[in-house]
Amino acid sequence: MAEVQLLGVRGSPFVQRVQYALRLKGIEYSFIEDNLRNKSELLLKYNPIHKKVPVFVHNGKPLSESLVIIEYIDETWGNYHIFPQHxxxxxxxxxxxxxxxxxxxxxxxxxxxxxxxxxxxxxxxxxxxxxxxxxxxxxxxxxxxxxxxxxxxxxxxxxxxxxxxxxxxxxxxxxxxxxxxxxxxxxxxxxxxxxxxxxxxxxxxxxxxxxxxxxxxxxxx
CATH class of the missing domain: 1.20.1050.10 (Glutathione S-transferase Yfyf (Class Pi); Chain A, domain 2)
Incomplete structure (x- = not known):
């Protein structure tokens, strides 16, 4: 399994929020397209509460909600600060x-x-x-x-x-x-x-x- 995965729907503004963060940081990731009309078992496994995208998976550990995901990305990878440092x-x-x-x-x-x-x-x-x-x-x-x-x-x-x-x-x-x-x-x-x-x-x-x-x-x- 890739170290970084993003479950999403192409064109979703909330999924793209996470993609911007990943690109700003230069992080390689695999994008897994989901179908919200027929949600995948992977999505239901990783986000059983909201059952929606984006879902970010790092070393097998999932996170949901775009702003939460971005803060995690910013704190985990250096080289570009998305959040202010003070x-x-x-x-x-x-x-x-x-x-x-x-x-x-x-x-x-x-x-x-x-x-x-x-x-x-x-x-x-x-x-x-x-x-x-x-x-x-x-x-x-x-x-x-x-x-x-x-x-x-x-x-x-x-x-x-x-x-x-x-x-x-x-x-x-x-x-x-x-x-x-x-x-x-x-x-x-x-x-x-x-x-x-x-x-x-x-x-x-x-x-x-x-x-x-x-x-x-x-x-x-």
Whole structure:
């Protein structure tokens, strides 16, 4: 068995978080594609609680949840620091990463995948409030300074997947007038070689999102 394995689904923003960390560290790993509609025995064995990807396996020991995995990777392998090295800055990076997962992504998902006008408006407003906090926090090229760090990785959904979702479902969150720093950051992020080389096809992603929204709309009638 390979020393490092990653169980995942290609194109998943949460799986790709872990891939960014592995690439930043220069870690060789084997990627094991799973099918979430017919979950493998390996996935159920390694992640029996959540039964979802990503699952990271190092020397036979599994870990799940992308941010947990990345922190383990950062503490286990040297040569590139994904988390800040000082206590206060490291705690802040943890805070903002969790803020993205708890306060920004959930209302975005809810706003995108509903056809109920009131529900969409409510969650859009909540998402905009969260994005404004993140906009205010961005003070350099990346959240991690001049190099990609954990908050950039946590926010990666906003850089690539969100614009495709916006186009597919008729939602607008990241506008030039409200979030100029986040838009500039998103372009910097997706054009980094370690990111660009493993991003899924935008056309394929857009088609998938359009089909999903059409199915939701049809079921709501």
């Amino acid at each position: 206590g206060y800055e490291k705690a802040l990076a943890r805070f903002w990463s969790k803020f993205i997962d708890d306060k920004i992504l959930p209302p975005i998902f809810k706003a995108a995948w509903t056809v109920n006008k009131e529900e969409r408006e409510k969650n859009t407003e909540e998402a905009l409030q969260g994005l404004q906090f993140l906009e205010n926090e961005l003070k350099n090229k990346f959240f991690g300074g001049e190099n990609i760090g954990i908050v950039d990785i946590a926010a990666s959904y906003l850089a690539f997947w969100l614009p495709a979702v916006e186009e597919a479902v008729g939602l607008k969150l990241l506008s030039d007038d409200k979030f100029p720093k986040l838009l500039k950051w998103s372009q910097e992020f997706i054009n980094q070689p370690i990111v660009k080389e493993i991003l899924p096809s935008r056309e394929g992603l857009l088609g998938f999102f359009k089909s999903r929204y059409a199915a939701i709309s049809a079921s709501a009638k």
